[in-house]
Amino acid sequence: MTDRYHHGDLRRALIDAAVEAxxxxxxxxxxxxxxxxxxxxxxxxxxxxxxDKAGLLTAVAAEGFDRFADALEAAWRDFGEFGAVGAAYVRFAIDHRPYFEVMFRPELVHTDDPDLLRAEARSREALHRGSGGAGSGAAFNAAALGAWSLAHGFAELLIAGNFPQAVKDDPEAAFKAVARATGEIRD
Amino acid sequence: MTDRYHHGDLRRALIDAAVEAxxxxxxxxxxxxxxxxxxxxxxxxxxxxxxDKAGLLTAVAAEGFDRFADALEAAWRDFGEFGAVGAAYVRFAIDHRPYFEVMFRPELVHTDDPDLLRAEARSREALHRGSGGAGSGAAFNAAALGAWSLAHGFAELLIAGNFPQAVKDDPEAAFKAVARATGEIRD
DNA sequence: GGAACAACTTGACACTGTCAAGACCGCTGC
DNA sequence: GCAGCGGTCTTGACAGTGTCAAGTTGTTCC
Known part of the structure; x- marks a missing residue:
């Protein structure tokens, strides 16, 4: 099972082409x-x-969530504070926009795909670790959900073009300022 | 220019049909x-x-922003605090989900449509008023952007199915708890 | 009543996702 | 060395899509 017969690695090439498109x-x-x-x-x-089409986008989303988890984990490892993790969240949305545009769109993918679920779980855990919440527990963790909402909303609104130029010029600094203003960062 | 020749009010009927679909x-x-x-x-x-298709969705988005502005203005008028405005934001995303799913998708609409721009501005102003920022000013208002990001991210993640059941059971209460935990509400 | 005109219909075009059938390729077993 | 096999990809077809040009229907105005 070399996975490369005629083309070489067509699966890889198709995902890359889809991301480009x-x-x-x-x-x-x-x-x-x-x-x-x-x-x-x-x-x-x-x-x-x-x-089918959703299957291709599912592969794109799964790969996106894996890279996303890498980025969040690295930010937490290097800085150990939510400001950096949130900034990495925002940066990912900008630098890997095609992935990001597919990742949180359930109607475009096969939500029950095992590979997608695994990659999603990785991201979720990395984010949860980076937002202060250690254990998930039965009830929801309000602070962790707030941190997620803040970073996600900021990223979505930013790439949809809803923020002023000053934010676009330095999105990470802007996010940290916003997070500080909302009390998410306490240093 | 009665705007009703054959059908009665086809424009109205088409928008309603689109929202349903x-x-x-x-x-x-x-x-x-x-x-x-x-x-x-x-x-x-x-x-x-x-x-064209984007034109129809533009009309849907414009109508959505108008209703959205109504809801945010009412929440601010009746309660005068961000918690209620943010909760109204979240409730709108749930109750008028078809509108919400079109409103923040620039690639689906004609972003330069005058009617859309007008309705967007209404919503923006209502939200800005409800999140503490009185004057917009030249630089961006970090607190207002944070409030918007928090409410928007919460709404997006919620309707995309990323939150636990406890949140779905009472989204408004959950949002208020989350906002309080992030320091957005200070009472 | 006829002219001007807006509101819609009809018919066509290129394009889309999906499916069944087949062709091609490289490996295995003998 | 070669027959068979299974996975990889192609070919051809189908119904459905958005959009456009042309035509038809209805309303209003003079």
């Missing part, structure tokens, strides 16, 4: 046929590898 | 032809009224 026109404008053309294969090749 | 399958699965069928007109009627 999403980066150019957003996930709703994604066309399987355009992805296939970009990868230099026939129009039905993507469906063969991923089942 | 978005509510059932999300905005990315919206089909102009399905909307037309739902309203009982020919398949090209929506394009005639709204120019």
């Amino acid at each position: 999403v980066g150019e026109a957003g996930p709703s404008a994604l066309s399987l046929r355009a992805v296939a053309k970009r990868a230099g294969v026939s129009h039905a090749a993507p469906a063969h590898h991923f089942g | 978005v509510g059932e399958a999300g905005p990315s699965a919206l089909s102009l032809r399905a909307v037309a069928k739902r309203a009982g007109v020919s398949h090209a009627a929506p394009a005639h009224h709204f120019g």
Whole structure:
């Protein structure tokens, strides 16, 4: 099972092509046929590898959540404070925008995909660790949910173009200022 | 210019049909032809009224922002505190989910539409008033942006199914608890 | 009553996702 | 060395999509 017969690694190439295409026109404008053309294969090749369009986007989202977890873990390891983790959250949304645009859209992916669920759980745990909440417990952790909401809302509003130029110029500094203003950072 | 020739008020009917359709399958699965069928007109009627698909969704988003502004203004008028305004933000996302799913998606609408811009400005102002920031000023207001991010992130994560059952059971109370935990509410 | 015009319909086009069938390829077993 | 096999990808088809040009229907104004 070398996973590379004719093309080499078509699965990899298709995911890359999909990420490129999403980066150019957003996930709703994604066309399987355009992805296939970009990868230099026939129009039905993507469906063969991923089942359907949602399957391809599921693979993109899973890979995105893995990279996302890496970024959040690194921020927590290097700085050990929520400000840095939240800033990494925001930076990821900017630097890996195509991934981010797919990751939190349940209607675009197969939400029960095992690989997606695993990667999601990794991200969730990294974020939870980085927002002060140690144990999850039965009831919800208000502070952790607040930290998540703050970072996620900031990232979403930012990439949707709702923030003034001053924020776009230095998003990480802006986020830290905002987090400090809301009492999330106490130093 | 009575705006009602054959059908009565087709524009109104098409918007209602679009909202219904978005509510059932999300905005990315919206089909102009399905909307037309739902309203009982020919398949090209929506394009005639709204120019194209984005035009129809623009009308939906504009109407959404108007209702949104109404809700935020009412919450501020009746309670005068951010907790209530934020809770109204979250409730709107739940109760008028089809609108909300279109409102913050620039790639789905004509972002330069005058009616949309007007309604957006109304919402923005109502929210700004409800989050403590009185004057907008040249630089950005960190506290106001934080309040917006918190409410928006909470709403997005909630309707995307990322929160535990306890939050879904009483979203408004959960939001207030979260806002209090992040220091947004000081009473 | 006819002209001007807006509101819609009809028909067509290129494009989309998906599916069944087949062709191609590299490996295994003999 | 070669037959068979299974996975990889292609080909061809289908119904459905958004959009556009042209035509039809109805309303209003003179």
